[in-house]
Amino acid sequence: MTIKKTFISGETDEALEGSVMDSITIDCVIFGFEEGSLEVLLVRHGRGIREGEWGLPGGWIRRDESIDEAAYRLLNDLTGVKNVYLEQLKAFGDPDRFPAGRVITIGYYALVKKEGNRIKAGFTASEARWCKIKEVPGLIYDHNKILNYALEQLQSRVRKEPIGFNLLPSKFTLLQLMQLYEEILGVQMDKPNFRRKFLKMKLLVDQKEKQKDVSHRAAKLYSFDDDVYKRLTQQGFTFEF
Amino acid sequence: MTIKKTFISGETDEALEGSVMDSITIDCVIFGFEEGSLEVLLVRHGRGIREGEWGLPGGWIRRDESIDEAAYRLLNDLTGVKNVYLEQLKAFGDPDRFPAGRVITIGYYALVKKEGNRIKAGFTASEARWCKIKEVPGLIYDHNKILNYALEQLQSRVRKEPIGFNLLPSKFTLLQLMQLYEEILGVQMDKPNFRRKFLKMKLLVDQKEKQKDVSHRAAKLYSFDDDVYKRLTQQGFTFEF
DNA sequence: GCAAAAGTGTTTTTACTACACCCATGC
DNA sequence: GCATGGGTGTAGTAAAAACACTTTTGC
Numbered sequence: 001m002t003i004k005k006t007f008i009s010g011e012t013d014e015a016l017e018g019s020v021m022d023s024i025t026i027d028c029v030i031f032g033f034e035e036g037s038l039e040v041l042l043v044r045h046g047r048g049i050r051e052g053e054w055g056l057p058g059g060w061i062r063r064d065e066s067i068d069e070a071a072y073r074l075l076n077d078l079t080g081v082k083n084v085y086l087e088q089l090k091a092f093g094d095p096d097r098f099p100a101g102r103v104i105t106i107g108y109y110a111l112v113k114k115e116g117n118r119i120k121a122g123f124t125a126s127e128a129r130w131c132k133i134k135e136v137p138g139l140i141y142d143h144n145k146i147l148n149y150a151l152e153q154l155q156s157r158v159r160k161e162p163i164g165f166n167l168l169p170s171k172f173t174l175l176q177l178m179q180l181y182e183e184i185l186g187v188q189m190d191k192p193n194f195r196r197k198f199l200k201m202k203l204l205v206d207q208k209e210k211q212k213d214v215s216h217r218a219a220k221l222y223s224f225d226d227d228v229y230k231r232l233t234q235q236g237f238t239f240e241f
Numbered sequence: 242m243t244i245k246k247t248f249i250s251g252e253t254d255e256a257l258e259g260s261v262m263d264s265i266t267i268d269c270v271i272f273g274f275e276e277g278s279l280e281v282l283l284v285r286h287g288r289g290i291r292e293g294e295w296g297l298p299g300g301w302i303r304r305d306e307s308i309d310e311a312a313y314r315l316l317n318d319l320t321g322v323k324n325v326y327l328e329q330l331k332a333f334g335d336p337d338r339f340p341a342g343r344v345i346t347i348g349y350y351a352l353v354k355k356e357g358n359r360i361k362a363g364f365t366a367s368e369a370r371w372c373k374i375k376e377v378p379g380l381i382y383d384h385n386k387i388l389n390y391a392l393e394q395l396q397s398r399v400r401k402e403p404i405g406f407n408l409l410p411s412k413f414t415l416l417q418l419m420q421l422y423e424e425i426l427g428v429q430m431d432k433p434n435f436r437r438k439f440l441k442m443k444l445l446v447d448q449k450e451k452q453k454d455v456s457h458r459a460a461k462l463y464s465f466d467d468d469v470y471k472r473l474t475q476q477g478f479t480f481e482f
Numbered sequence: 483g484c485a486a487a488a489g490t491g492t493t494t495t496t497a498c499t500a501c502a503c504c505c506a507t508g509c
Numbered sequence: 510g511c512a513t514g515g516g517t518g519t520a521g522t523a524a525a526a527a528c529a530c531t532t533t534t535g536c
Binding site: 215217 | 527
């Protein structure tokens with residue numbers, strides 16, 4: 001049984017045949033954060049029965065690249081962004097998850113800064129759009145299942161590793177950071193307590209700058225520095241929220 | 242490129258050809274706990290260049306079963322035990338991880354109660370043995386990498402879900418439970434504080450029984466009941482250690 | 483002055499830690 | 510009696526939660 005190797009990517013069958021692995025794909029949950037809402041990047045299905053329906057961006061794995069490299073390549077093709085946080089979720093492989101044959105997919109999730117970075121959805125043949133996490137429609141195949149798993153993983157990770165910053169602009173206020181945590185974890189937090197808890201970690205770098213053009217007292221801007229985090233980690237610090 | 246579909250399992254090539262998926266395998270980290278030590282089940286490699294070396298048990302995925310089912314089947318074939326805790330880790334897919342061709346493997350880890358359950362290592366062609374986690378030798382392919390990942394996952398999970406019980410006899414003492422946590426997490430704990438913290442959760446079922454034939458005061462026996470946990474969870478309880 | 487968010491101070495409650503100490507059992 | 514692990518009590522410390530309050534800025 002040979003499966004036509006196009007379903008999301010716009011590359012041609014001929015270019016793919018033989019150069020990629022059989023029966024294994026990658027699907028990627030790309031998270032963004034804008035105006036207080038967590039969002040995910042969806043693409044419209046190009047061909048086949050499910051044409052017009054939305055799904056997660058995905059593609060095939062080349063024979064000479066690792067699965068991490070494949071995920072990174074696909075992500076870069078779709079969004080044009082580099083240096084994003086990318087991590088594997090796990091493999092999804094129910095026998096009937098893909099109608100045209102037995103295909104196992106390896107799920108990934110990525111966190112991207114949306115500041116300025118307009119996604120270049122036009123790179124592939126498919127249309128792409130950001131969708132608020134609470135408004136995600138029914139997706140093709142088992143993509144809702146993959147998305148839910150990605151959300152759980154994000155909720156779990158964000159409390160144990162300082163990865164939330166990957167969704168914020170490089171300079172951000174403490175309130176933005178708190179709202180990000182509130183949105184991801186689905187909880188309400190106390191502003192004063194959040195400030196103290198985060199500042200006590202000495203993890204944030206004071207940018208000696210303030211917000212501009214806001215109709216209230218301007219907040220200090222901070223940034224996250226991975227070197228600072230590494231230094232603290234070596235001193236025995238463990239991030240936990 | 243066709244890869245001979247035998248490397249750990251003793252099944253014949255002929256029986257496998259066509260019935261299983263290409264280029265995707267499963268490898269399973271099976272944890273046990275005995276005499277205060279965490280152990281892992283290793284099998285001796287049957288054929289090929291690496292003959293005689295040790296590795297993780299693994300096998301192929303049939304075209305009509307899910308990957309979870311495949312892992313469960315392989316686990317049952319090797320150990321004979323059922324109703325074990327089994328969870329996927331992730332996919333491992335460096336291009337050169339498997340010398341005879343491009344094969345992606347999906348890692349699983351299992352927790353088994355060793356009480357009485359002698360493993361039936363003879364079921365497959367390979368020899369099998371339990372190995373203390375601190376004495377694991379160099380393994381074939383990337384199996385040490387998979388094992389390390391499994392250990393990290395176990396350490397992470399055991400603090401957030403009550404899964405440690407799957408490694409203990411169905412009736413156990415609080416000290417046994419504490420030693421299990423000490424061994425898995427690699428820390429020393431305070432006995433009185435451990436007792437209180439665990440008992441306060443109201444998660445353990447008092448078996449109204451005591452140890453016998455011990456040369457010290459006999460300890461109460463407890464058991465873990467999944468229904469009790471579910472009930473507590475519904476009431477808003479979240480396990481955390 | 484008012485609204486809106488920034489930022490500080492303080493009190494209360496809760497959880498964690500580190501011990502000291504008594505209990506039961508086999509040898 | 511003593512070694513071994515079972516089990517309880519308690520004081521001190523640190524963290525988390527709740528909430529009142531002051532500050533800055535644009536309109």
